Amino acid sequence: MLEIKNLHAKVDSFEILKGVDLEVNAGEVHSIMGPNASGKSTLAQVLTGRETYKVTAGEILYEGKNLLDMTPEVRACEGVFMAFQYPVEIPGVGSAYFLKAALNAIRKHHGIEEIDAMDFLALAKEKMKLLNIDEKLLNRSINEGFSGGEKKRNEIFQMAILEPKLCIMDETDSGLDIDAMKVVAKGVNALRSPERAIIIITHYQRLLKYIVPDFVHVLVDGRIVKSGGKDLALELEDKGYAWVEEEAVKSK
Amino acid sequence: MTTDTKTIKTLVDKEYKYGFVTEIEADSIPRGLNEETIHMISAKKNEPEWMLKWRLKAYRHWAKMKKEKGEPKWVNVKYPSIDYQDIIYYSAPKPKKELKSLDEVDPDILKTFEKLGIPLEEQKKLSGVAVDAVFDSVSVATTFKEKLAEMGIIFCSFSEAVLNHPDLIQKYMGSVVPYTDNFFATLNSAVFTDGSFCYIPEGVRCPMELSTYFRINAESTGQFERTLIIAEPGSTVSYLEGCTAPMRDKNQLHAAVVELIALDDATIKYSTIQNWYPGDKDGKGGIYNFVTKRGKCLGRNSHISWTQVETGSAITWKYPGCILQGDNSIGEFYSVALTNNHQQADTGTKMIHIGKNTRSTIISKGISAGYGQNTYRGMVKILKGATGARNYTQCDSLLIGDKCGAHTFPYIEVKNPTAQMEHEASTTRIGEDQMFYCKQRGISTEDAISLIVSGFCKKVFRELPMEFAVEAQRLLSVSLEGSVG
Ligand SMILES: Nc1ncnc2c1ncn2[C@@H]1O[C@H](COP(=O)(O)OP(=O)(O)OP(=O)(O)O)[C@@H](O)[C@H]1O
Ligand SMILES: [Mg+2]
DSSP: OEEEEEEEEEETTEEEEEEEEEEEOTTOEEEEEOOTTSSHHHHHHHHHTOTTEEEEEEEEEETTEEGGGSOHHHHHHTTEEEEOSSOOOEEEEEHHHHHHHHHHHHHHHTTOOOOOHHHHHHHHHHHHHHTTOOGGGGGSEETTTOOHHHHHHHHHHHHHHHOOSEEEEESTTTTOOHHHHHHHHHHHHHHOOTTOEEEEEOSOHHHHHHSOOSEEEEEETTEEEEEEOTHHHHHHHHHOSHHHHHHHHHHO | OOOHHHHHHHHHTOOOTTOOOOOOOEEEOOSOOSHHHHHHHHHHTTOOHHHHHHHHHHHHHHHHHHHHTOSOSOSSOOOOOOOGGGSBOOEEEOOSSOOOSGGGSOHHHHHHHHHTTOOOSGGGOOTTEEEEEEETTEEEEEOSHHHHHTTTOEEEEHHHHHHHOHHHHHHHTTSSSOTTSOHHHHHHHHHOOBOEEEEEOTTOBOSSEEEEEEEOOSTTBOBOBEEEEEEOTTOEEEEEEEEEOOOOSSEEEEOOEEEEEEOTTOEEEEEEEEOOOOOOTTSOSEEEEEEEEEEEEOSTTOEEEEEEEEOOOSEEEEOOEEEEOSTTOEEEEEEEEEEOTTOEEEEEEEEEEOSTTOEEEEEEEEEEETTOEEEEEEEEEEOTTOTTOEEEEEEEEEEESSSOEEEEEEEEEEOOTTOEEEEEEEEEEOOHHHHHHHHHTTOOHHHHHHHHHHHHTHHHHTTSOHHHHHHHHHHHHHHHTTOOO
């Protein structure tokens, strides 16, 4: 589904990604871990097409097509979704209105007719129940005044409604209490399917206890320096990143 | 899918939808302005002597103003000086015969309004909205007149009111905006041609929206309309005006006067959706919209509320205000003003607190895109006797792109120490992060902007009558098309 080859990217004049290689197939769950400022969010932003990040070398194929040729909205319509590390507030724009507009934009892209208000509401209610979200949030301005945990849960709620093919979650677990984390995990696990791939960016093993990944990758200084199975996350929790970094230096 | 730049290019090239011209035979007077012009206008309208006298008084005052000081200089807009001798002050579609009913209105005019989405034919009238349609200088049709008359409500063209209700006109005309008020109001008092008149009798709640639709059609004509609304004690009315004009290379002048009078416990809600032709993307052509609107809360507990959505005109100059004379009276001003391309707007409000415990609320939302310049100019005056007066002002500007500007000039004058004033102001840019958030969810650039902008305007839109809120939202997104690139 996704093939990243020798990806280099920079912001202003700083090179942040320095040759990332990663292959993700449909049905798989990948976790990307790594120290602060190693470039995890940058990778997510590059995948979703944020203009401030410039790709200087390498390529990204998504379902066989050149992802870098697509605008951010086309990528979204083609099924690439990011749950933001810091969801943005849009004053005055109702959550329900926003999400319906998004869903209809995606449906239109695929030539499906628009969903009407009643059907949308029914769909939203079903997913809110799954994620334990207060229905009142639907009537409030998007993310405005939401608590940290509400914002994060709301991202997964949007993901559940939009049903993307490639889900990228950027530190969705930080800021969630233990119960909320279980609820989010339940929501994400419900989305696991042979047609869908999930990339989870996280610092901690705890979320991975509930959403068990097929692969774990360690990103250090703009490169994936180690990959492994779910046990790698446990090992990292035990030994910290210094250990991988040393190994990476040795292998050079 | 097309690329971003390509979409934007096609959107920029999209034209003003209401820019067509109706080919119709017109009855006009020659270009130019002098005492003779005033006599001609008055004669065309078969006016009584007192009306002609009032016009002449205003004209002489205007001539003096023009000679001594000219147009107001304090306004934050730029335009080449207007040649008042090059304007046609009266133009009316030539009637084939005397009009008895709507069926006799020229079908081309009916078609024009239909094209604008304002059906005047009896069967197709907007449900629950009475419409007065003004085409160039005259009112061509007023709907639902009889139904309203049963309740004692008078809703007719200003010209008809001059002939049929001279007592009310003589009592109230100029009582809120005197003919000496300002350059453009004085000009209007001299040459005004038509407009709407509403009278709501004591204790009556007007059962439908009253609406006037103004259309400038003929070339080189100015439109100088006058509207007067009187709400007797305990009555309530909601009024809406809409405006469009054909696309022309030459600027056209629109100088209107609106006066509202609310007596004890009466409420007047006045909403405007102004979409005059703004000129092309290089700033050529467009309407100069120089308007004086004022309401007087004459009675106790009276309430006047102005809501305006200003998206059109090359230049907008207007400050709908309230004179809060009755004790406990309330004045409100909710405004969205949008300037795109080379449009300029200098708009705001004046709230004059005279009575005790008077309250005013000002919510102003300015949006600038392209090379647009948007100025908020507001005055809140608390006079000596206005014990317990309160004002809340919120004034926000939203910038789209980096070539536009937003300016704020609040004037506050407080003569009573018990007054409570609250003022909030902000200037923001549409955030790259907000745009990206929308796009990441599949929403296109254009839709994302219109979504964010309508969120910004929400506090004003929710004041509009339901049907018009939808219209306003649509208008904003159309006016913003091509504003990012
Ligand atoms: N817009 C930007 N402008 C300047 N520097 C940036 C920008 N975005 C990212 N960076 C820098 O790039 C580096 C990588 O940032 P990134 O957000 O990708 O890290 P991260 O791995 O997600 O870290 P964390 O675990 O703290 O979230 C950091 O040093 C950061 O300061
Ligand atoms: Mg990060």
